[in-house]
Amino acid sequence: MRILLVEDEVDLAKALISALERHDILVDHVTTLEMALEAVESGVHSIAVLDRKLPDGDSLTIIPRIRKIQTGLPIIVLSALGAPEQRIEGLETGADDYLAKPFVVDELVARIRALMRRPAMIADMAVTVGQLTFNLGDGSAMAGGEPLTLTRREVLALEVLVKRAGRTVARSVLEEAVYGFDDEIASNTLDAHISRLRRKIAPGQVEIHSIRGIGYLLKATA
Amino acid sequence: MRILLVEDEVDLAKALISALERHDILVDHVTTLEMALEAVESGVHSIAVLDRKLPDGDSLTIIPRIRKIQTGLPIIVLSALGAPEQRIEGLETGADDYLAKPFVVDELVARIRALMRRPAMIADMAVTVGQLTFNLGDGSAMAGGEPLTLTRREVLALEVLVKRAGRTVARSVLEEAVYGFDDEIASNTLDAHISRLRRKIAPGQVEIHSIRGIGYLLKATA
DNA sequence: TGAGCCATATTGCCGCAACATTACGGAAAG
DNA sequence: CTTTCCGTAATGTTGCGGCAATATGGCTCA
Known part of the structure; x- marks a missing residue:
C-alpha cells in the first residue's frame, strides 16, 4: 500500500x-x-x-x-x-x-x-495481459492458470507495468514505484528485479521488453 | 464471541x-x-x-x-x-x-x-477448509474428526483466517481481530499465537503460510 | 564492417530484517 | 493453591533484496 x-x-x-x-x-x-x-x-x-x-x-x-x-x-x-x-x-x-x-x-x-x-x-479488479493476470486488489498474480509467488518489490514493479501494459514505462517511474521518491537507489537493483520477474512470468505469453535508454514495456507476445 | x-x-x-x-x-x-x-x-x-x-x-x-x-x-x-x-x-x-x-x-x-x-x-454456519472445520457460531473447531482445544485469542485469529481462507490476511487485520482496535500491541505476541495455532491444527491438511511483509494465509495443503 | 563502448542481463553472495519457536513469569480464574 | 492463558524476550531460522562481477547485445563511429 x-x-x-x-x-x-x-x-x-x-x-x-x-x-x-x-x-x-x-x-x-x-x-x-x-x-x-x-x-x-x-x-x-x-x-x-x-x-x-x-x-x-x-x-x-x-x-x-x-x-x-x-x-x-x-x-x-x-x-x-x-x-x-x-x-x-x-x-x-x-x-x-x-x-x-x-x-x-x-x-x-x-x-x-x-x-x-x-x-x-x-469487485476485485484484475488486469489481464496475455496469459498473465494481475489482481489490483491484493497484488496477487497468475500466469497460465498457476498462481505466482511474488515478493514485495516484484509486486510493486509488476503492478505499474501491468497498469500501463503496451506502453513504455520509464525507468525512473519504475524506480519511484518500487522505492520511494526519496530513497536513492544505487547500482542495478531494479534490473535485477526485472530479471527475476521475467523468469517468473516467462511461461506465459507475456514479455517484458527493455527499451534501451528509456525503460521497460510489458506486452503480450504476438 | x-x-x-x-x-x-x-x-x-x-x-x-x-x-x-x-x-x-x-x-x-x-x-x-x-x-x-x-x-x-x-x-x-x-x-x-x-x-x-x-x-x-x-x-x-x-x-x-x-x-x-x-x-x-x-x-x-x-x-x-x-x-x-x-x-x-x-x-x-x-x-x-x-x-x-x-x-x-x-x-x-x-x-x-x-x-x-x-x-x-x-450464526451456526461452519466453514471447512481441508480437514479443519470451524464453527462460526460458538468458535469451536475440529481437525481430522478430533475437537480442538483452542484458547480465546486462538479462536479469534483462526476465525478471521478461516473466513478469508485462501486469501492473504494482513498482519494488521489479524491484530485488530485478536486485540481491540485501541490496544496497542508490542513485541511478537501475534506470531506466538500463530505458532501455537499451527501446532494445534497441523495434524490436518491445512497450513498457515506466512507472507513475508504482509501477513498470513490459511489454505488446504495441495 | 569491425572495434569499442555502454546499456542491459544474469547470477551468486551475503547482510539483515522478518518470522518461528520455545521458555519463562505474571496474572487471573477456579 | 493450582492451573491456564498469554505477553514478553531470547534464540534460531529463513529468505528478501541490495550489490557487484561477469556476460551479452545493440549502437556508434571510424
Whole structure:
C-alpha cells in the first residue's frame, strides 16, 4: 500500500508519516499542488490525501485533473474548514472523504483503511495481459492458470507495468514505484528485479521488453 | 464471541462492557455512527449493539448500510424511545431486537445470547477448509474428526483466517481481530499465537503460510 | 564492417530484517 | 493453591533484496 500525502505543514506531515508507516503504509510526501500532479502521473499510489489549503491554491481545484490522470483514485481532503457546507462542497468536487482539522491521526488511518477495503468489496479488479493476470486488489498474480509467488518489490514493479501494459514505462517511474521518491537507489537493483520477474512470468505469453535508454514495456507476445 | 457496542454515554458503556466481559464476550466500543461503520467493515463482530441516539444521528439510518457491508449481522438497538410505535419502526428498519432504556444489563446479555443461538444464517454456519472445520457460531473447531482445544485469542485469529481462507490476511487485520482496535500491541505476541495455532491444527491438511511483509494465509495443503 | 563502448542481463553472495519457536513469569480464574 | 492463558524476550531460522562481477547485445563511429 502506497499513498500520496500533499501537505505543506511540516510538523503535521511528519506526524502523519510516522503514524502511517507504523501501519505499514508507504507514504510519498509533497508540499504543493504542482508536485502532487506530477506524483499522480506516476500512477503508483492507491490513495491521495490532500490538505485543502496549499501554498499554490485550493486543492479542490485540482481534483478533476487528478481524476483525469487516474480515474478512480480515492481522494481524502484534509481541511481546517469543517463547516458542513464546505464538507459537501468537497465531496461534490469528487473527494471520497473529507476530514476536518483538528483530527485524531488514528482516524485518518481508519479512513484510509476503509477506502482501501472499498474497491476490494465492490469487485476485485484484475488486469489481464496475455496469459498473465494481475489482481489490483491484493497484488496477487497468475500466469497460465498457476498462481505466482511474488515478493514485495516484484509486486510493486509488476503492478505499474501491468497498469500501463503496451506502453513504455520509464525507468525512473519504475524506480519511484518500487522505492520511494526519496530513497536513492544505487547500482542495478531494479534490473535485477526485472530479471527475476521475467523468469517468473516467462511461461506465459507475456514479455517484458527493455527499451534501451528509456525503460521497460510489458506486452503480450504476438 | 466479539461484539460491537456503539454508545456515546460513557458511564453506560463502561457498565455494559464490564458486564459483558464477565460473560466472556469481547467488546469493541465506539461512540459514533461513522466509527461504527468502519468497525463493521472489519467483519470481526458477531453482533452489533447500537444506541439509537448518537452524536452524529439516529442509528436506524445506518442499519441498511451495515447490512450492505455484512449481510445477516444481528443488530440490537438500545433506545430511550420505548413506545411501541418506535419499537416497530426500529424492527422494520432491520434491527433484530429493540431494547428500551432503562433496562437491566442482564437482559441485554440474555438477548445477545438469544440472537447467537438463533438458527440464523451466519450464526451456526461452519466453514471447512481441508480437514479443519470451524464453527462460526460458538468458535469451536475440529481437525481430522478430533475437537480442538483452542484458547480465546486462538479462536479469534483462526476465525478471521478461516473466513478469508485462501486469501492473504494482513498482519494488521489479524491484530485488530485478536486485540481491540485501541490496544496497542508490542513485541511478537501475534506470531506466538500463530505458532501455537499451527501446532494445534497441523495434524490436518491445512497450513498457515506466512507472507513475508504482509501477513498470513490459511489454505488446504495441495 | 569491425572495434569499442555502454546499456542491459544474469547470477551468486551475503547482510539483515522478518518470522518461528520455545521458555519463562505474571496474572487471573477456579 | 493450582492451573491456564498469554505477553514478553531470547534464540534460531529463513529468505528478501541490495550489490557487484561477469556476460551479452545493440549502437556508434571510424
